[in-house]
Amino acid sequence: MGTKQISRKVLLLIRAFFIFLFTYTAVSKFIYLMEFEAQLVRFPLLAPYNHFISITIPAIELTIACLWLFRATTYLAIYSSLVLLSIYTVYILYVLEFSNSIPCSCGGIISSLSWKGHLLMNMGFILQLILGLYLLKVLNKNRHNYRTT
Template sequence: MSRKSPYTSFITLTAFLLGILFIYTASSKLMHLEIFQLRLERMPQLPPIAHWIAWLIPFTELVIAGLLLIPKYRLAGMYASLILLGIFTGYIILVLQTSDSVPCSCGGVLSALGWRHHILLNACFMAMSLIAIILNTKQYRNKILDKHTT
């Protein structure tokens, strides 16, 4: 019987947590699509494309969740998670620096977070994604080395 390495366990846990996060946020946006779109229209630089973004973001989140939950595509999902969270976090920081008011476009439990806490939560998920990517790469290299040494 083989035991899972701590690397594999961390990668799996990270994928699971990110998958839950993206499924939760996507379904929250889709259940309240009109409100989400209205809030996007109030954000700086977004009104002309708010309708498209209102559909694109939850769709992208669901695709990423799917990638994360299928082991074969998990690494791609980790990279996509890191990129999407990075873009969103960068946008939040930019808006906080340049605007007096920032309308919230999140729902459910996440809407209870202030923007600074939201940035911290995103940073934690981004760090987990980055660590999982590094561990996955290290695990892959170890498998390759094992094949060449046996």
């Protein structure tokens, strides 16, 4: 198997992973919408906007999951994922620095993680996105080279 094929397969795995991740987190938030909204109230900076945020975040997550479905929007999916995960990472850093009592609004296995665990997990996701961006650029560069020769 050549480097191009491996790169495509790794990129396909990254795509599938983020489709699952964003769909899972969005659906989980929608299913437990009242609980998610109630948890947002406990965060002083977000409390005034809890209803808006409780609807908007899962909608954004589903939108990003849809962006991952199409090759034409993969760059946008990667950058959107990076922005959302970076915002969430800043939120985690804030929680770690200023509070120990902010609840996690995650579901499933993720809810059992500590805030430091969340931070490490997000850093891993961000590294996957950076790898995906690199692979996408390499594949597109190779595609461009094949067209011009």
